[in-house]
Amino acid sequence: MFSTKLRPAIQRIQQIVPTRWIGSSASEATTVQPAFLFSPENFRRPQLPEGLKVQNLIPEMANDTTLAGLGRLVSNPEDYTVAHKTFEITQWPQPGWRQLDPGTGDEAGTTEGDFEVQWKGDFFYGKNLAIATNNNEYLDGLGAVPEHASSDKVADASHIHLWMSDYHPDGGQLFWPRQPIPFAVCLGPASCGDDITPQDMRAFHVPAGKGIYIHPGTWHNGIYVAPRYTVEAPARFLTRQGRVHARISVSWASEFQTLLRLQLP
Incomplete structure (x- = not known):
């Protein structure tokens, strides 16, 4: 697991660069290139x-x-x-933890x-x-x-x-x-x-x-x-x-x- 001291820094980095992490620890982790942005122009x-x-x-x-x-x-x-x-x-x-009301959410x-x-x-x-x-x-x-x-x-x-x-x-x-x-x-x-x-x-x-x-x-x-x-x-x-x-x-x-x-x- 990541150190609790590292977690805030990692979260800030992920907000800036939306890469996917692979690995069980920060030292073992490798990154995948950021996902392709499917904007109207790029599509x-x-x-x-x-x-x-x-x-x-x-x-x-x-x-x-x-x-x-x-x-x-x-x-x-x-x-x-x-x-x-x-x-x-x-x-x-x-x-959150509260349930959807019956018959809602798919209308x-x-x-x-x-x-x-x-x-x-x-x-x-x-x-x-x-x-x-x-x-x-x-x-x-x-x-x-x-x-x-x-x-x-x-x-x-x-x-x-x-x-x-x-x-x-x-x-x-x-x-x-x-x-x-x-x-x-x-x-x-x-x-x-x-x-x-x-x-x-x-x-x-x-x-x-x-x-x-x-x-x-x-x-x-x-x-x-x-x-x-x-x-x-x-x-x-x-x-x-x-x-x-x-x-x-x-x-x-x-x-x-x-x-x-x-x-x-």
Whole structure:
């Protein structure tokens, strides 16, 4: 344990430099680089370095067996609503020792709207129109490693390289394609919490005519489609999610010097 004399100094340092400590004592502790800040600017135009490791994920076909613990395959988006008590909204944690009053802390319900995705050369962008924030436009992935990616070309990617993922602690999320097209997702278990690693992530192909519902806390990001589906306009998905829209993210590129690579359906 840290010496009680050191504890105030350590707390002041952690407030200034938000690093994570690993080790059982101050002398043994090593530090991890500060987490990537997912500001609107950084999310749209992250500075991704050259030479990142690439971890290949072999896609599985999404069904209720393969998705167990992560989410569900969706045949009708109206099967997952708060009214039907099938859409999960997580009760807000109690800040002190007093209990939440019954029936409170999970009353915000859901918000919904279109989630647009589009390829621009090797860059795959998403825009979430369901949430009222300016932090709703993202670079979701790349068709090539950063040093070889170009926007001055026809989009022709057969794979996508993912540099980040996130989860929502306040509720689930549903994605339903407005047109029946296949898409891919990349998911990690909520049980990993904030200690998620690239090795915990799995790739899934969702067949045309189906959608996906993701449990609260499941690591994910957006949905990924092949370039042929965004030639004339962005591909649009209905997204339904908790109205609070808390989001906690990991940068695979910054924290693990890694990209997750998966084949597009």
